[in-house]
Amino acid sequence: MRRGRRSERGDQRKQRAPWRHRRRRHDATDPATTLDRIAPGRSAVVVRVSADGGTGQRLCEMGLLEGETVTVVRLAPAGDPIEIELWGYRLSLRRSEAQLVEVEARGS
């Protein structure tokens, strides 16, 4: 139970300051990143979802799973939330939520 709560607080912190997240160290050959960093028009394949909290669970239920291809369609006028396409339907989510999805970038 305690583990869950800590993750929730982590989600909260990320939500309060969505722009100030830790920058992932990038290997030159490693296209690994998070869904919120994928530009509109480009696709990515899901590597892992941090599914510890309630948000993570919803993400998984909606079909964001390891191996699935996701396309970022557009950003809202203010830059947040994001509209993505997967399994043939459109889903919108906040950048802070997209951050929980680790992906491997692909082409457009």
Next chain:
Amino acid sequence: MERTRHVTVAVIGNPNTGKSTVFNGLTGLRQKVGNYPGVTVEKHTGWCRSGRVSMQLVDLPGTYSLAANSPDEMIAVDVMLGRTDDLPRPDAILVIADASNLERNLYLASQVMELGMPLVIALNMLDEAVARGLSIDPGELSHRLGVPVVGTVARRGQGLDRLRRILALTALGGGRRSPDPPRLPQPLAGEIDELHAWLAQRGESLHHVEVERAIIDREGAAERRIAKRAVDGFSNRLERARERASDGRALASLEAAARYGWIQQRLDGLVTRPEAAAAAFTGRLDRILTHRVLGVLIFLALMVVVFQAIFSWATPLMQEMEAAVARVSAAVGSALPEGALQSLVADGVIAGVGSVVVFLPQILLLFFFIGLLEDCGYMARAAFLMDRLMVKVGLSGKSFIPLASSFACAVPGIMATRTIEGRRDRIATMMVAPLLTCSARLPVYALLIAAFVPAERYAGGLIGVQGLVLLGLYLLGIAVAVAAALVLKRTALRGGTAPFLMELPSYKLPSLAGMARRLFDRGRVFVVRVGTIVLGVTVVIWALAYFPHPASVADRYEAERQSVSASLPADAREQAVAEIDNAEAAAYLEQSVFGRLGHAVEPVFRPLGWNWQVSLGVMASFPAREVLISTLGTTYATGADVDEESQDLRQKLSAATFPDGHKVFTIPMVLGLLTFVALCLQCVATVGTLRKEANSWRWAGLAWLYMTALAYIGALIVFQLGGLIG
């Protein structure tokens, strides 16, 4: 002899699958709306018949999964397991699936299959799937899933007869049935079984699914419910089970992977999905409607058009209704002999019911537009556009339309918060919605501003002081609402924001029948539930304002009327008698319990610059704001049927003085009074709606208290500061 068999069927499905259309199509007008005790979810039941079988259908809230974080979300599982008091355990479950989104829809179906109950899947919106180039064979799908699958296009009424027959057959236990739900991986599945057995040993007879949810949904509703039953050592046992089951990965992820893997396996080769999968029309329309510039402009324009439509259509209707209520009141008044009963019926009951009924055109129009936006799919886009802004004030994009609606009337706005999934966001939105300037405040504003705010204009006639004050009042409401939302989210409603994750459904033409049905349902809920509370309160207020109705007052004024009739010529008589009647009404009011209350309470409101008449008026208008004007009219002997345009009333108010001679209605006092009306929750209809939507008096009471406190403090500050400056 043919005997009717009675069965119960639970209907479940994702949102945006046309579930309501199927439900309406099956049950027609035979529906009922009620409540489940203890939750805010409404209970929709309906009836239909197939041959000898009479089926009671229970429409469960749209959901993507049986995972539950709150009692509200647990209701689906509860109903399906027969754990709700007034519903029997269903004999069958109908899962409505969107044919264009089969993979995601089957997620829920796979969970429902684990309940082990007879299941039927309705593959709805087949026409759209075909239009998108998808081809699915319901028969083959049925074969692979082991449950009956009926293809439907509920919007056109296709497939519903067959669905009814198959439902009846399935509910009676017949039909081919061999569902084979996904198996969760080890060690998770093993841990669920063991915990189930462990709980059974301790006397807790739970369904397998409840234990599954308790393990996977961390701090979810299932876990909390079992914990409340104080089974010794449960939390520790649960935590250990989770650790062992997790195997390094999150449990939710394990479940989702297992289910989607099963789905892909079952659908392999069955659903042919062409390259351009998402609906092309929706995609093209979204390129405009969610465009960074154009999308926002269109959205704002749409808001303006809708509000304009509501005000211009509702206003003549409301005037008609006001006139009709007045006519009925007069007719009844003359039919009954003079006395308490006549006053109760004419001034109490009819006026009370009338004040609810008068707002009905506006409320129904708002419900209509909100329903239209929801059904055609645009509502999700509105939330998408507004979310960033709303998050900054502690709410969510889904709060925007409910709050915008509150600028016309808070009642439909609060009822529209049902679409907000997160409980905290939903309650926060409901709690601040009444702060936004609603149309009932406008007559009071109009009266006070026109009478007391100087009509000066600046900048060559462009900016008027009166207009500025009105604008200021609107901005005040918004500013305080924002502040209140932020404070609430940090205190009483503290906790993470619910996930925004929101499907953007394809645009579709709403079904008129469905919208009419919902309009009727919501209108009826408003009139019956809210109307009852309003009626009760108005009768109480009537009684306070009527009794003790001393005969001494009657005698005195009757004597005056006699002398006036005797001394004046005929043409001046009528006017004079009318004035005496008004003076008599004023005297009655002053003598009444309420009048004395006004006097008694005056010291409390003196720091705000109010005299007892104003205090009385404000207290009398707690059920409904517009009553302030008619009460002031009565106390200042201009008659109760004045409105904000009445010159007579304006003059009387301007001339009003305290016993020591100085004026009551000074600029600082008026601005203070305006501030009070702006911030105070003077609307029983709103309080009643808050109580109903939050399913408790706690939030309604809290809203009333905090807004009254804010109103008092605001008026105090404005008056005292104004006195120092002016």
